[in-house]
Amino acid sequence: MNKVTALLLIFLCQQNALATELPQTPQDSTQDATQVSPAGEQEKRWDIKLRVQEKGSKKRLTDINVFLLPERAKSTTDAKGEVNFLNLRSGDYQVVINLTGYLKYEETLSLKENLNKVVYLEKDSYYGFESSTTGQLFKKDRVQKSLTQKEFLTLPGSGGDPVKAVQNLSGVNRVASGNSQIVIQGSEPEDTAYSINSHPVPIVFHFGGISSILLPEATERVDLLSAGYGPEYSRALGGIVNLETLKQLPTDRTESLVFADFFNTGGFIKGPAGDHASFLVSGRFSYISLFLKEALKDNENAAFTIAPTWSDLFLTYQTPLSDRARTSISFLFSSDELKFLMDEPLINDPSLRGEFYQRTQFYRIMPRYDLDLNNDNKWFLSASVGKNLVRFNAGETLLDFDVQSLHIRSEYEKKIRPNLKTTLGIDNEYDFLIARVNAATSQEIGGVRTPFDQTQFRKVQVTQKAPQIGLYVKNEFSLEQLEKPWILYPNLRIDHFRLTDETYLQPRLSADYKLTDNSLLSFAWGLYYQQPEPQKANATFGNPDLKAQRAEHYTVIFKRDFLDAAIPLESLEFKLFYKYLSSLVINSTAQIEKDGSLIFEKFNNKGKGRIQGAEINTQFRTVDIKHRLSYTFSQSFRKEPEKDETPSAFDQTHSLTLLSQYGAGKWNFGSRLRSVTGSPFTPIVGATFDADNDSYVPIAGEVFKKRRKAFTQIDVRVDRTLVKNESLWTWYVELQNLLNTPNEESYIYSYNYKEEQAITGLPLIPSFGIKGEF
């Protein structure tokens, strides 16, 4: 009998080794039960009820085969992950489940009565790159690169954070440690727009760029849109970073997670809310402030009143209204705050002294309604209502912004013909700004900032309504029916900026040429406009006559996946991009006549620029180690009237990131190598003593003439997962800057700018964390 069982098992294993194909011999479990239970037997019969769940996550596994030996019975789990074997005699039975991606499950059950049991299948590996190519998962926009939750949670070098993972992608410039902005393809930091569920938000990172404003486990994916992006977005010359929150929440079980690491702690709970609805609550709170307060306890010159603290909260409730309609409402809150007292003014700017306070808080309430009218017509309406509170004060200098924000986005998608799909959309933003600004004036030339001139101290209170109205039409026209391998995307966007009272038509055209089943060539061209920053368009501090800035993007992309080929290379993406910038807002010292009076122009729209480059993204494998290589070559220049063209602040010629990962069962080893050309900076060639402000005014040399040393850093990380039946525990140890490379991030100067010293990035930092999922 044992021999027969063994042979059967071997047979079943072979059948299920690559996929869960149904074996032909056994029959459905109910029929089997009849077969194995000859009629007329007097002995008692029992039932076995099994529920199959993934070990640790408790996820119910549906549509998988469960075998019962020696009865040769087979049944498939239903939508609840359950399976029944009925009418069995007393005795020993062996349950066998052999599912790809999981360890083989075998257990002998001694049946003496009806049995209900939960069976836990353990994954054979908890780590590893996704095999899919970024950017091809979501075909909404060819220039869009997207990282799914599984990708950014396991990508080395980003600590599981979605936005930090984006910084590893090609086309994203490196910013100095502690900088919480994303710079895309050599643009300026303010040329990147951030959004959550396609609704704009003021920041995407908490204080110092340590973590994004949404818990990674509550984030479904992160999108990076760069040169040539489509008509759904606008108002950003550089690109867009969009976080999408989880859309598929469990309706059959409740899941929760808690974590703690060096900086913060948090968690989520998600699950059913009633019969069909579901919910998610996630949050995070930092406690690094406790360490910082301790660290600065004995510091004579700076004392924290509020050490850097950040927190965020995200709630969402989703419910289907019918088979075709569903609705959701979400709430997002983010807060960053810090306050400290400086006994002595900053050495290079004595106006900055006393109490420093910074607060960035915002919340959004985001209702959404989706309706699938039929298979060819879809419509959604989504809104975001909220408030931004941004306050910065240093001594008497005060920037206090209170923005009430309403953003409405709606799309109607219609398949007009089998080869033609059209989408009409609106993207309207209504901001009501109340600003109080008490500040002296300051100028910046090539990143060299002059101290605030207290003799030119100004106070303003501004109330401003500056709606930005956006309408777009998006088309997808396939020529495949004409046996031509083209898909054309003739798109158009219209934006109206109330601040500058301008309306712009922005054609955005793209096309795909299918070279083979596995390779694609894409082209994109488009116009983009972005209104000037409100402070630069202010009558007191800037120039109210400023107009919107303009960019023209060109992109060619070649994509090829090699998943069908038996070679180490899995995917390759090669991109060329070019951006021509015009009407850029630049500083001006000119005096102009306005309304019969001579005034300083302060800013004008006479700046131009060009950015060009190439990107390579590839995934490949060496033995069992998977690699993701991103390389960017780029040049970024700016031009002011009657001056030579100069590099921009983010002209980083070469940028290379190599991520490597080796997953072995419950162990994961990851590394990141990053090497980037040093950023340009403007040398300071002297200084003049300002006898009214008691400070030295630096004299800038040739703009962005010098470069910092190249940045190189290696990070390594080890993760270990402990799997219990109904919980998963993961701990990690990460060593950032393994080689302790003293990378130059910036320079500080003596009071008279005669001496300079490089500020280096963070030294070798060990960090650790632990996460529990229940």
Add this chain to the structure above:
Amino acid sequence: MKKFLLIFILFFLGACSENDFPSVSELNSLRILGIKANTPELNNSGGTVQLTPIIADPNGGGRNLTLSLTHCLDTGISQGLLTDCPAGSPSTSSQIDVASLSPGAQLFSASDYVGALAAFSINVPAGLLTGRSEQDQFNGVSYIVLLTLSSADGSEVTKAFKRIIITSRTELNQNPQIGDILIDNNNPSNFPVSAVSLITQTGADQAESYLLKDGDNKTLSRTEKIQIAWYANQGSLSLGKTDISQSTIWKPGESPSVTNKKATIIALLFDLRGGVDFKKISFDP
């Protein structure tokens, strides 16, 4: 660990970093510490302004100094955008032998190189507000005086500028008045042998209130922020800049009787809109 955390937060704040830079309050080279105008502000009719540079040349040994000056309407000098009066702009230049400013000057003896030079005058032209916006006329435009102080052999050169604010306001800014320097709350007598606190006697140093106009020509009120800059030619100061009611700790170096060199502490009070005053104390060898 503590050091790492400190680096971490300082990185965050971008405020400062550990460095070996000379202290701003340490007088060890030729410097201009302040420029006092008898009238920090003028009306549109212009006029003569007397300027008194406060300087330090602690290692000069009584050498001759030359003062070059250029003055013109501000077209970006105060914003660090230009280093000189632009070519073609109405400006005036001259050069002064410092010794000629005060024959038999009390300041430039071999033992004391910290203090005020004798005053000199410049003429500010009238009508500088003509054609300017209402906001500019009220808040003021800057007439810049650029000074270059050089040693005779050219080995040390230092530059400074001073604004004369031309405004239509009727109440013009006045220089603040600094009180006496107190050592441990007493008038100084003997050279201290250990660390002492320095503060200026309060009283006549009250901040003025004045009016500003914003871009919509609304009038707003503001009060000056008074700041004191401390300098010493020996020893070290815990704070180089203080508020009016804040003290700084001076750790004196060796006694003047040992070094055979005068020890000087000088405090300059700025109202940060053009007004300045100063006081100094010295301990003879």
